[in-house]
Amino acid sequence: xxxxxxxxxxxxxxxxxxxxxxxxxxxxxxxxxxxxxxxxxxxxxxxxxxxxxxxxxxxxxxxxxxxxxxxxxxxxxxxxxxxxxxxxxxxxxxxxxxxxxxxxxxxxxxxxxxxxxxxxxxxxxxxxxxxxxxxxxxxxxxxxxxxxxxxxxxxxxxxxxxxxxxxxxxxxxxxxxxxxxxxxxxxxxxxxxxxxxxxxxxxxxxxxxxxxx
Amino acid sequence: xxxxxxxxxxxxxxxxxxxxxxxxxxxxxxxxxxxxxxxxxxxxxxxxxxxxxxxxxxxxxxxxxxxxxxxxxxxxxxxxxxxxxxxxxxxxxxxxxxxxxxxxxxxxxxxxxxxxxxxxxxxxxxxxxxxxxxxxxxxxxxxxxxxxxxxxxxxxxxxxxxxxxxxxxxxxxxxxxxxxxxxxxxxxxxxxxxxxxxxxxxxxxxxxxxxxxxxxxxxxxxxxxxxxxxxxxxxxxxxxxxxxxxxxxxxxxxxxxxxxxxxxxxxxxxxxxxxxxxxxxxxxxxxxxxxxxxxxxxxxxxxxxxxxxxxxxxxxxxxxxxxxxxxxxxxxxx
Numbered sequence: 223x224x225x226x227x228x229x230x231x232x233x234x235x236x237x238x239x240x241x242x243x244x245x246x247x248x249x250x251x252x253x254x255x256x257x258x259x260x261x262x263x264x265x266x267x268x269x270x271x272x273x274x275x276x277x278x279x280x281x282x283x284x285x286x287x288x289x290x291x292x293x294x295x296x297x298x299x300x301x302x303x304x305x306x307x308x309x310x311x312x313x314x315x316x317x318x319x320x321x322x323x324x325x326x327x328x329x330x331x332x333x334x335x336x337x338x339x340x341x342x343x344x345x346x347x348x349x350x351x352x353x354x355x356x357x358x359x360x361x362x363x364x365x366x367x368x369x370x371x372x373x374x375x376x377x378x379x380x381x382x383x384x385x386x387x388x389x390x391x392x393x394x395x396x397x398x399x400x401x402x403x404x405x406x407x408x409x410x411x412x413x414x415x416x417x418x419x420x421x422x423x424x425x426x427x428x429x430x431x432x433x434x435x
Numbered sequence: 436x437x438x439x440x441x442x443x444x445x446x447x448x449x450x451x452x453x454x455x456x457x458x459x460x461x462x463x464x465x466x467x468x469x470x471x472x473x474x475x476x477x478x479x480x481x482x483x484x485x486x487x488x489x490x491x492x493x494x495x496x497x498x499x500x501x502x503x504x505x506x507x508x509x510x511x512x513x514x515x516x517x518x519x520x521x522x523x524x525x526x527x528x529x530x531x532x533x534x535x536x537x538x539x540x541x542x543x544x545x546x547x548x549x550x551x552x553x554x555x556x557x558x559x560x561x562x563x564x565x566x567x568x569x570x571x572x573x574x575x576x577x578x579x580x581x582x583x584x585x586x587x588x589x590x591x592x593x594x595x596x597x598x599x600x601x602x603x604x605x606x607x608x609x610x611x612x613x614x615x616x617x618x619x620x621x622x623x624x625x626x627x628x629x630x631x632x633x634x635x636x637x638x639x640x641x642x643x644x645x646x647x648x649x650x651x652x653x654x655x656x657x658x659x660x661x662x663x664x665x666x667x668x669x670x671x672x673x674x675x676x677x678x679x680x681x682x683x684x685x686x687x688x689x690x691x692x693x694x695x696x697x698x699x700x701x702x703x704x705x706x707x708x709x710x711x712x713x714x715x716x717x718x719x720x721x722x723x724x725x726x727x728x729x730x731x732x733x734x735x736x737x738x739x740x741x742x743x744x745x746x747x748x749x750x751x752x753x754x755x756x757x758x759x760x761x762x763x764x765x766x767x768x769x
Contacts, residue, residue, distance in 0.1 A: 231680070258677065260715055260753045292750050378719060387694035388719060391684040393606070 223433050224283045225250045226276055226336075228257045228265065232392065234288065234347055237399040241350075242286055242339070244408045245428040247435025253280055262289050266315055270323040276336045277327050284431050287316060288341040288424060293373075296344050296365060296419040313423055316340050337431050341424030343417075348380035350421060351402035353413050356383060360416040436549050436663045436703045437476070439506040444499070445527065446471045451735035453725060458690040460670075461707045461736075462714055462758060463727025464767040468734040469707045473555050473666040475503045475527075476705070478518060482530045483550035489516075489543060494533040501527050507546065514542045555666035556655065560647040560673070564639040566623035575658070579651040583639060586654065587616040587624040593659040603653045604628075607681055608646055611637075626650070648673035649681075656685035664703040665689060671710035679713045711755025718754045721745055726758075726765035739763070 223246060229235040243250050257272055259265040265287065276282040289312050297313035300306065308314045317340060324335040343350055344361045352359040358374060367373040381388040385398055406413060413421045428434060437455050442448035448468045461469040482489075494504065494515050499522035504515050515533035520526060532539045555577060562580030570581060573588030589597040604614045613629040615636075626639035628646070639647070655665060667686070674682055688695040689702040708714065717724050717739075724739035739745060739754075748757055757763055 260712075260755070261718070263751065264753055294750075381719075387691070389684075389687045389691050389694045391688075391695055392680055 223248055223250055223431065224253050224281050225286060226253060226257060226272075226280070226282045226284070227286045228259055228269070228272055229288065230259055230261050230265075230290075231395070233395040233399045236396050237347065237351070237403045238286055238288055240400060240403045241406075241410065241413075241424075242428060244406060244410050245425045245434075246431070247408075248433060253282055262292070262312065265289050266312075266319055269316060269319045273320065273323045273336060273338075274327070277324070278330055281331045282336050283333065283433070284337045284339060284428070286339045286341070286424070286428075288343055288347065289316070290346045290377075291342050291344040291420065292377075293345060293368060296361060297342055297423055298419060313340050313342050313420075337427075339424055339427035339431070341427075342420035344420045346377045346380055347399075348377070348384045350413060350417060351384045351399060352380065353416050354405060355402070359383075361419055362416075436507070436553075437505055438508045438512070440472065440475060441502075441504040441506070442468075442471075442475070443502040445475065445501040445503055447729065447732060447734040448472075449733040453736035454738065455703065455705065456723060457701055457703055458687065458720075458723045459703075459705045459725055460714070460717060460723055461705065461725045461727055462709070463734070463765040464729050466734070467727035467729035467765065468736065469727050470668065472736075473668065473705065473707075475518070476553055476664065476666060477555055478527055479503075479505060479516065479530070479550055480553040482518070482528065483547050486530055486547075488540070489530045489532045491532045491534065491536060491539045500524065503527055507542075511542045511546060513538060514546070516546075549663040552662040553664040553666070554662045555668070556651070557668040558648055558651045558672070560642075560644040563647045563651060564626070564642060566619035566625040566639070568621075568623050575651075575654055579647075579654075582647075582651060582654055583616055583624045583626045586614075586626070589657075589659070590616060596657040596659045599657045600650070600653045603657075603685075604650055607649050607653070607678065614650070645673040645675065645678075649678065652682055652685045656688040658689075661689060661699070661702045663700075664705070667704070667706040669708065670706040671708045671713045676710070676712035679710065680716060683713065683716045711753075711759050713755075714758055715753045715755040718749050721749070721754075724754075726763055728764045729768065731768075737764070 227235050227238050229238060259268055276285060294312055295310050297311050301308050301311055301314050320338045327335055344364050349359050363374045378388045414425055439452055439454045441452040443450055447466055448471055463469055500520050502517055502519040504517045507514055513534055517531050518527040519529050534542055559578040562578045563582050567581045567584040570584040570588055573585045575585050601614045605611050610631055611628040612631040615627050616624045617627045619625045627636040628642060629636045670682060671679055686704050690704040692699050692701055722740040726737045726739055728735050728737055
């Protein structure tokens with residue numbers, strides 16, 4: 223499958239490549255490498271340009287986009303109801319951008335449009351890296367903390383737990399990211415269980431792509 | 436090493452104070468005092484090199500002339516070192532210590548070598564690309580002009596540092612497979628970067644501006660015997676925005692060596708930038724960013740972490756965009 227990844231850093235991209243491969247279960251032909259965004263809301267701003275570029279200039283079949291939730295609401299099944307839009311939910315917002323951008327694109331390269339797989343790392347991608355190793359880090363723990371006003375951990379604390387510092391070098395960050403997601407050895411059920419909204423959405427989008435294993 | 440600096444009537448810094456941490460990134464318009472802070476530190480360094488025992492006295496309010504007061508972390512938090520001069524003098528060259536004896540004498544003995552080792556850099560790629568005479572003492576010049584000679588000395592005397600620079604240089608610039616230092620004429624040495632997959636090498640004079648700046652940053656980060664304080668002007672200069680993460684990491688290797696797996700004393704880093712892309716990378720560390728605010732002919736410093744509501748603002752926009760927009764200040768007056 224011809225896949226592109228829009229991420230904030232080479233470390234995120236390396237981890238997402240591994241995870242997408244686990245979910246898809248088919249060989250990935252990564253094209254249009256090195257798409258980068260400067261974090262939210264830059265992802266939302268550049269997504270239309272990225273989609274049009276991939277659509278017209280490449281043979282990309284599927285675009286993977288993952289953003290951090292920070293302390294915004296997570297995506298829930300209610301949001302998937304027809305016509306529903308939660309204005310603070312980053313998955314809802316990115317899906318809306320995708321719909322607006324791809325609505326009137328003409329078919330090119332033998333396909334109608336580039337498909338999308340959108341994930342939300344709650345609150346940051348380091349939470350996914352800790353899945354199965356630190357049972358206190360889950361979407362449920364984060365949502366409960368948000369509701370009570372007592373967050374169970376911070377972005378900085380998650381970095382410390384993954385890297386042993388909140389100032390990791392880029393090569394070290396890439397190495398740790400790949401090490402941690404590779405622990406799942408092709409089985410992402412634990413990630414889908416602990417992060418049903420953010421990772422679950424991504425996995426469902428990936429599996430819905432034609433040609434997914 | 437320096438915990439804070441207070442300014443009175445020093446250039447545009449009429450009345451302000453800046454606290455300093457292990458890493459400090461200054462942003463602001465031209466004339467807002469970023470370089471003045473570095474000049475004040477360099478003046479302190481020059482006087483520390485010359486003065487064996489400075490006069491000790493009470494810290495008095497300044498007259499009309501400029502005054503710069505340096506504060507230090509424990510165990511020297513009771514010590515002040517001031518630079519001052521009369522209103523009609525151009526250079527603050529009167530150094531006075533303010534601390535009870537014998538603390539003042541002991542403090543100076545301990546602080547003097549640290550202050551004297553402070554260094555400031557503004558790299559010049561033309562100078563860096565030229566062949567350089569071999570060095571007896573391999574210390575990087577303030578413009579990086581002797582970098583070939585420094586690396587040649589490290590290759591012999593500090594091979595770990597040399598190999599670290601080599602490896603990181605090729606990682607940052609993957610078109611090259613090797614960096615070496617070749618003998619030139621008249622006992623000089625010059626840089627040669629080997630093009631990957633080819634026999635040809637590119638000499639320093641033909642390396643790009645950004646490639647030479649990346650080498651200079653890597654040499655700073657790998658110094659086997661670094662100074663106690665490093666000031667770096669225009670840390671982003673010549674670097675692609677995507678490479679700035681590596682620049683940040685290299686500077687962190689100086690200020691937070693343990694985080695990078697390096698066992699040595701931390702180096703205090705003061706860097707300046709005009710790049711919103713470099714600033715973006717400090718979203719998680721607003722305490723490391725200093726805004727230089729300019730109002731008319733005067734300027735003052737403010738920590739980004741002390742800006743009211745900054746955490747909320749950082750959720751909704753990249754830090755560099757916030758700065759550019761003007762909501763944080765530290766932009767040119769129009």
